[in-house]
Amino acid sequence: MRRLPVYMLVDVSGSMIGEPIESVKSGLQMLVSALRKEPQAIEMAYLSVITFSSQAKQIVPLTDLASFQLPEITANGCTELGEALELLCTCRDKEIVKTTKEVKGDYSPLVFIMTDGIPTSDPSEGITRFRAKKWGVAVSCAAGPDADKRVLEQITPECVIELASTDPSSFAAYFKWVSASIVTTSKGINVSGADADGLAQLPPPPPEIKLV
């Protein structure tokens, strides 16, 4: 069975304490609930959540939508984005099934990265490793005015989006768009039989989200 793997990278550094992290939690929950209404997403989409602050942790391994449960998330610490990218690549190597002569593997994974600040230590190694791999769709989101857009442009040059603020409605719009993107991608894959090939297929972002 060919799965559509989706990795969510979420900044849980100290600056997210309070309303922002609550918005992220409810946003993730809303994302999962929305996907659960689409039969194609339910059967194909597998979701993983990697959080990063002073450390990167895969708090939910690649899991089918029906079984998915979001654990507690607390915000604290700095912003090790580079480590998150390295962890993402490690998880990908471990979890993604490759196509071989015997078996048709997973579709190229989708990645949605979100941060509200500046990486604490140099993320270059993580970025290099990330860019060396093939992703179906890779999107970075700069949450709020303090986020480092230039770093994100190095990670996902094809698509960086920006939330004007870190208020709840902006986060809600972001997660809603991510959910629509996943559904559109899963439907597109079924039509063409091919991997998601970049962003031409994604729905247009709502007004709260600006393309950078």
Add this chain to the structure above:
Amino acid sequence: MGPLKKISVAIKRGLSRLLHRNESESVKADDIVKRSVEPDVAAHPPAAIEELGGVRIEERGSSVDEQQAKDVPIPVLPSRIRLSPNLTLGKEPCYIEYFLTGDIQLDQEEYLSNTWQARQVEKGIRIVPKAAGELDIPIYYNNGACVHFELTVNPDIDSLWQKNEPGPNLIAFDQDLIRLKTGHKNILARDFQDFQLIGASRRGRSHEHAGAFRDDELGYWADEATGRYAFFVADGAGSARFAREGARIAIRYLEDKIGSNVTEALWNIADNGDTPGGEVGKMLVALAYHAMCQIDAFVKESNTEDPNRKWSLKDFNTTLLIAAIKRDEDGAVRVVSFSIGDGATVGYTGDRVEIMIAPDIGECCGGTRFLTMPSVWKKASEDWTEFYRARVFSAHFTPAEAKKLWLLLMTDGVSDPWFETESGLANLERWRNFVDMELLGHGDGQAGLDSSSKAETNAERLWRWLGFSMATHYDDRTLVAACPFGEGAAIGETTVRHGTNDILTGGNDL
């Protein structure tokens, strides 16, 4: 007997035993265990959903009296408890039981709401969801505590899949001519002396849900007197607006032209060793090329008729599989195949799998080539040998093999779920399972093809079977099969059917 066995035995004995559980069958309170119960559902249709299997969670806790006796402060129950795993409507497990060991009880026997129900079981609670969603279930205990149980309930996925008709936007966009030619169902059925031809083509879940058209097509030609036959299958590209018309034009053209072009004389010219398929193979290539030209002519004609259309050959992208067959007087069978695109053309005799296709799948998934791609034909001019080698195959079956031969052409909507990869296609075991179980088996979801039934009956069975449900496999399904039902078939009966149901009347979708 372990506790798990006790519970499943209890269920097997009858539903009433579950309601009146006696002491000897209750689970030992000391055990902290999470279990899933799998009852024998077929034997005991459930009177209530909760009588099917569930999940049982036990936690150590203590009663008010125990605490007071030990002179220990009364523990506070957590105000929220997240239950695990998530449940799915229509699937086992369908309830969760949560136990606190000791004497803590619910403050009432039963709780009811629109979306869930809960009741006291032994010394715990059984929660049965009735609707999908994120459930928040407040339960009161007799020590005054209120616990909110959080439970995620997934919807029954079959209830989410819809069957929709193409909407007015799709039909108005089209020309009437195209709309009326396409139906959601097409069937081939013909009884021959030595074999039975059946074929069926239907929409997959993706097109049904989206309210789109069937993009696959099938066809055949036969002249039993000279032992010449031909089968065709085409898979219109999902991304091409009029893909189904491309598939249809190609196949109708081939049905019309193949008889007068792949003649007996052509079959009689012996293969030379280097080019398997010989003259017949070359003729199939020529016919495919002309089929492409037919589509191109239709595009140009349509654009002339209405310059606003601006249609292109790409809008009609389709794959194409052809199998030309010659049955010799001694009963031997020769097959020459041609293909552009994915899918499968295979001869199966029970002992041998003859793969007659090298599917175009490009470097990574999704590099399918199409009949209508000029680059494919350009390649034919640039490197004819390579083109021919990749697209024309030839096979020979002895009279004994021919008696057991299944010749099948299918689109990837059938080959992907059942064979997955090229090596899957070459796997004899998979074929045994596919033919003996899926096609000939009479079990649930199997086609039940029967050598003593007429072609039309078997074709309907095939069509029904093609509706098989398999997660992530939503493509249109098409299969043409020459079945070795010669001896048992109703000889002398020839029923030919090209069923194209008008979609406006809803078709015969089952």
